[in-house]
Amino acid sequence: MRLLPEPSAQSLRILFLFIFVMGVTPSPALTAGCPDKCVCDDQLVVQCAGQDLIRFPDDLPLATRQLIISNNRILDLPALQLNYLSDLVYLDCSNNSLSEISESTFGNLRKLAYLDLSFNTLLQVEDRTFGPLSSLVMLRLTDNPTLWDIHPEAFSENLALQVLDVSRNNLTVLNISNLIALPALRSLGLSGNPWSCDCDTEDLCLWVQIEGFKFQDEGQTVCHNPPELAGQRLAEVGMQLRTDCHQGLGYWDYLFFIAIGFVIFSAGTVSAWVMGVLMVLYERYHKKKSQEQDSDDEDEDDRGGMGCGTQRNGDLSKQV
Ligand SMILES: *[C@@H]1O[C@H](CO)[C@@H](O)[C@H](O)[C@H]1NC(C)=O
Ligand SMILES: *[C@@H]1O[C@H](CO)[C@@H](O)[C@H](O)[C@H]1NC(C)=O
């Protein structure tokens, strides 16, 4: 019986070789090296700004935490390559030629806190585009002159979102029903868009009016249409839209309120009247009873049982 197998020396050599190779070659996360034209540092920051790139960089270190690809001419963000970077916290894609992002683009970036898509040529933001970004705190989406539509549910799952900037795009309306419910949202940039101040933006205008402090450049957040409101701040027209947009309803509202008021008024009057009458009647009845009782007392012996009942009544009224 041998304690050690025969090829022990050989396995030891293989083990040493293995350790040696491991020591020389960095772990896979770092082996990927640094993409062409980019600078990578040991803080896991990859800097590729202003390199005239037309494609998303290949061979990014898998452990990258910050990626800066701004000031290039990148046409799209490949979902597959991007989603390998599951530790990404900071992504700056500003000033590129991105025209489309979809629900799968950011599918796996659960740690991403900062995202900049400004100065691109996006057209639309679709439903749940940013849905998987559950840690997203700040989203900059400014200066996309072609961006005309943001889906009402585009940000509905970004519960950590604090700052959203969609300034200087081509937005005319914005459905705020989901935005207004975001618990952490404290700053919103809407200026420099050709807002259409009509009944579709009534809620938005009222929101700006009521919580103006949340809106960056609120003074530059102005109506573009209709012509008679052009140049007016959204915050100024909120109340006006409220009355204008509910005119038909307002008439019925007034009627309803008048009717309700009348019902309450008449109910009050009638009940007061009834109470009054009852009190007067009771008073009279009470007086009559005590008079009767006085006369009853005189011929109590003659009346017998009847007198007994009356006396009890009399006692009761004395207690009251
Ligand atoms: C965008 O990037 C280009 C270089 O690709 C640069 O010349 C230009 O100034 C940048 N624009 C902005 C707004 O940063
Ligand atoms: C902005 O939207 C309007 C229509 O609402 C369109 O006519 C115009 O071309 C758009 N601007 C850009 C730069 O796409």
Ligand SMILES: *[C@@H]1O[C@H](CO)[C@@H](O)[C@H](O)[C@H]1NC(C)=O
């Ligand atoms: C806003 O979007 C919600 C769905 O998220 C929808 O129910 C509502 O009707 C929309 N409001 C307007 C004014 O389009």
